[in-house]
Amino acid sequence: MSQVYKSLSIANPDTLSWSPLQKLTSAIGIAGLTILIAATFGVTFPNATAWLIASLGLMTVGVVSFSYVTYLQQPAGIKNNNIWHDRISSRGISAWVAGVAITAFYIVLYQYPQVLGLGSDGAANTGLVALFDPLSQWIKGVPASQWFVYGTLYTLAIIIFGIRYIWKYRHNKYQVLRTISVMFFQTGFAFLIPELMEGLNKSTYNKWFDKDMKNMWPLDYDFFFDWHWEGMISNGSIGLFMLILGIAMIFFISPLLTYLYGKRWYCSWVCGCGGLAETAGDPFRQLSDKSLKAWKIERWVIHLVLVFVTIMTIAVLYTQMGNNPEQYWLTRDMFAIGISILLLGVIGLVYYLKDKHPDLQQDAGKIIMGVLAVIVAILLINYFIGSGNAFFIDAYSLRSAYGFYIGAIFSGIIGVGFYPLMGSRVWCRYGCPMAGLLGLQQKFFSRFRITTNGGQCISCGNCSTYCEMGIDVRSYAQKGQNIVRASCVGCGVCAAVCPRGVLRLENGSDDIYEKTLDIRVDGVRLSE
Amino acid sequence: MKIIIIGNGISGITAARYIRKLSDHEITVISSESAHHYSRPALMYMYMGHMRYVDTKPYEDHFWTKNRISLLQDHVTEIDYQQKTLSTKGLNAPMPYDKLIIAVGSMPNKFGWPGQDLKGVGGFYSLQDLEQIEAYSKGLKRAVVVGGGLIGIELAEMYHSRHIPVTMIVRESSYWENVLPAEESAMITRHIQSRGIDLRLGVNLGEIIDDGSGTACAVTVKETGERIDCGYVGLTAGVRPNVDWLKSSDLHIEKGIVVNHHLETSIPDVYAIGDCAQITEPVSGRRAIEAVWYTGRMMGQTVAKNICGVTTAYDPGIWFNSAKFIDIEYQVYGDVPTNPVDGISSIYWEHPDGEQSVRILYRSDTQVVTGFNLMGIRFRHEVCEKWLRDQATIEAVMSRLELAHFDPEFYQRHYEDIMAVYRQQTGSSITAKPSRGLNRVLQFLKA
Known part of the structure; x- marks a missing residue:
């Protein structure tokens, strides 16, 4: 018996090996990444523009072609085969390497930007940041900062892994539209518009303010800080617009949309953090703790x-x-x-x-x-x-x-x-x-819920396993109860992976205060 | 009172949970298969790498202690109905009970095929079966699956997920044609073939060939004599109640353990539920043995009530079931006959892509709707059930079909096309009434 558990667990000795094409395409992506790593470790590239294009290009080609051979050459449908047999998605050795590497990158980014090559006190950038200088010059006419590097890579990750996600879930229109939405908001609202605006109005450098229109307090925790306030007030109509929009988002727009559709309107359709989680993070959604x-x-x-x-x-x-x-x-x-x-x-x-x-x-x-x-x-x-x-x-x-x-x-x-x-x-x-605040609204004052289809649940556990928020969806579904949880971001994957068509994301005002009360007695209707 | 439940599948576990809800009785669940209850339909997903074993357990391990349900992983060898005790392999002394619930499920059918007991041959029912399938998968060049039912296609899909070539030997001339109407059966047949699975229709297994060491190395097709080399043979030609081990006792057994509508067996204080139970007088239109998850759950609930003093007759309600054939989901509500039946009309719509369909059946004379059969489309259980229970007419259902909509948001809706089929077939000039949105569904269900 113990053998069954072992062979099917993360310690499975027969981990899946990728096809030659998958290996080739991932090698292309890693080659692009290697250029960035080399730059970080001090390799100076003679022609930054060419190398930057090569790096971003190779990563794009690698991820997109990997996704093409992995998903688009397969018939449409749920593509979860071998997820727990693959090292990267089952906390195997490559997952640990990736985890440590990304963590190290973030520590350096936040605490030691000079390691990435950020020039201090007017000195020219070197290393990784210098590699991005041409792009920054082109978009906004100034050298790159570590945040420009980060923003560029972040946006690229959402776009290329977004393409992967769309192909993976191409049979499911909700997933496709949702992913196009996060790709759009990241590329346009979080990256291009703010960067271009800064390029057009260089005076804002001294008094910087956030120009990402979808960002709002409390996720944007420095919105009310004096320097940010000053930045908005001293920057004419654009600053004033951002100030008014920011306030309106907190007190009017966000509560209204959360009332109508649940917090998903933000967390899995608009938000940048959510956008990265839904795209680049998708291979890891099953690792959330459901206990x-x-x-x-x-x-x-x-x-x-x-x-x-x-x-x-x-x-x-x-x-x-x-x-x-x-x-x-x-x-x-x-x-x-x-x-x-x-x-x-x-x-x-x-x-x-x-x-x-x-x-x-x-x-x-x-x-x-x-x-x-x-x-x-x-x-x-x-x-x-x-x-x-x-x-x-x-x-x-x-x-x-x-x-x-x-x-x-x-x-x-x-x-x-x-x-x-x-x-x-x-x-x-x-x-x-932000998720905490929207969650309270969602739980107590929203039309959104996930409904359960009568008695059709077979308790298989796909819904819970693939819930990135760690909600034990099955515990509700097998009781025939609606799912109303503060943490649900409405990604819709539980409903997609359900092999019996048991779950549906819905909005309705008719029973807003009793939407969890309708329990079908374990999915069974018994006559006395 | 001490209650022992043999079997920790969905029937036995539902019984245990409801007895706990209704009473303070002492409850022990014995299973030789696994230490904890897991979801049997999820076995395939473990093999395919969608889930680990731990993910298939519907309740965390602390649930059982908290609810004072004792679990014993052991094998029951003998039951003494006079003394009201049972013996197991692991226990030294017999274990006494006041009430006994037998919920031991099914076992795969074997029809006396030559070679059916060789190594490398097995059914697909339990964790142990899965363990064996896993053990034989390493380096496997081809697997053969015998039988074209729900389990056969699961096994074929499992091998397919690991790129192991698989041949299905199916007696019928079209997949599951003894259950599905012809069009739906044809759809699934096409779907299986489109995935590259070698589907042999209208043929039987001849024999399983021994490689000389007692292990299967090939099968032959009975009709053609063709030999198919393979490293594993899965026997999935249906299941039968797991009652052979009980047959020497006084317990009245036919195909299954015979129970009345209170789920009582021929021996006092002994009950049988789930796949292993055979109902003496099933309600009209239902079979005496229904080996499905949902009825097992209902029986578990019913037996718990009976044991806890709430006398309850087993009533499985309106038939429903569901499955997924590789990438096509299937749902059924009510009666869906395999072949056309006199007096029953059928409206059938199929999407041009050939992977979605809706079939609605109704009585030609009274116009009362009797069944729904859905492929690749999700309908809302409660709505279909209410229509069937309330004996809604086909016109009433057709005009508000969208109430049953359960596909994810933004999916294409086909209700106009379905209605067009109905209009064309009947000459009706019916039009749709507003039926979109959850609020309308809630109003309909509460009315």
């Missing part, structure tokens, strides 16, 4: 990050208010009172919903109300004692702690570096405050 324990950890961690970013942002804003009393119409008084009213409003909403939503009657509701009440109390105490701090702590240290621990380590290093070991959505599942 009850992991779910418990997830709920604590993600909501603590949300509380952290809320407190940090309030503290930063409160401190900033005092700095320029004549410059802003919004004063510290107004802000302290205003934010208290807003948070009390949220408490009121939770209280109102708790009779309708069984989950809120348990711990969740009490915790949300408790935490918000404490924030309001501390804020008001500090306000009335006239302290410059909102929460007894210096706002600057709060914000640098958040930037370092959450912004860099969690979202980048762990979030992407651990793809091959913990699945593609580590950041989205455990860390992203």
